[in-house]
Amino acid sequence: ISPYYLFFGLCAFFRLLTMGNDLTVGEDIGPQVLSTTQWIEEKSVAPNFVVSPDTSDLSLDKKNWISRPPLASLIALPGMLLGLSLGNAVQCSLMVLSLIGGVGWLFLSGYLGFSPWQRIFISILLASAFGSTTLSLGTASVITAALFPWAIVWGIKISKAILISTSTSRSFVQLFTFYLVLGSIAWVKLSSLLTVAGIGTIPF
Numbered sequence: 001i002s003p004y005y006l007f008f009g010l011c012a013f014f015r016l017l018t019m020g021n022d023l024t025v026g027e028d029i030g031p032q033v034l035s036t037t038q039w040i041e042e043k044s045v046a047p048n049f050v051v052s053p054d055t056s057d058l059s060l061d062k063k064n065w066i067s068r069p070p071l072a073s074l075i076a077l078p079g080m081l082l083g084l085s086l087g088n089a090v091q092c093s094l095m096v097l098s099l100i101g102g103v104g105w106l107f108l109s110g111y112l113g114f115s116p117w118q119r120i121f122i123s124i125l126l127a128s129a130f131g132s133t134t135l136s137l138g139t140a141s142v143i144t145a146a147l148f149p150w151a152i153v154w155g156i157k158i159s160k161a162i163l164i165s166t167s168t169s170r171s172f173v174q175l176f177t178f179y180l181v182l183g184s185i186a187w188v189k190l191s192s193l194l195t196v197a198g199i200g201t202i203p204f
Contacts, residue, residue, distance in 0.1 A: 003106050003119040010127030011099065018131035023087045026138040031066055032073035033090065033137070040080050047073040071188045072140035094134040097146040102126040104149030111153055144185060144192040148199075154178065155202030162203060175203060 025033055031050045038044035038051050045063060048070040054060040066073070079089025105126060109119050133142075158178055162171045182200055185192045 001116075001120055003110075003116070003123040004103065006120060007102055007106060007123035007127050008099075010124065011102070011130040014127060014129075014131035015095070015134065018135055021135050023091055024136045024138075025090070026136075028068075029072050029137060029139055032068065032070075033076055033086070035066065035073050036076045036080060037086050047077060069140065069187050069189055071143065075137065075140070075143070090137055091134055094137060094142060095130075097142050098130055098133050101146035101149065102130075104146070104153070108149045108153050111156070140189040141192055141195075143188045144195060147185075148195070151182065151196060151199045152202065155199050159203045178203065 032048060035044055035050040036047045039047050039049070043051050043061075048066050048068075049063045050066055051061050051063050054062045075093045076086055076089040079092045080086065082089075084092065102123075106119060106123055109122055114122070155178065158174050161174060165171050179200060182196050183193075185196050
């Protein structure tokens, strides 16, 4: 049994079980999701600029930059540009991110030499949460979670490449790019920098 086929099949099954359930959006990320809707409706200048009443004159609106990492406001954007409603757009993005993360963990388990039965067990565990995780957008850490296993794989590959490389400049470029990408997680969620900090030690 292919762990990947099993994972995709179970994801589809558990998603069908949760069809019709409402989507929930966390209080912290709510204004950023709203800003995307406002931009689509041409009320805002860009995602992450939220339109709200001016407290000094309620007959006027003001556009404020949300002082949080801006990539969270883009979660719903791909689906909404395709004409989906806000709820469906967010759910589609959550499904894609969950699939990317799940496939990443399965790839990493194969890369580390896990047995086929261990990988099948992992695929079942990953797929079992698929239905619930695609119905709740609590924080932007859903993006970090999707990229986390792929970052581990990249770190391991860089570590092996440095060991066999005879070019110092090439190793430096690889490390610089690796840490630049890890640091860019700050545009997603600042607290996620603590999560990926451990990955930064892999090349050493």
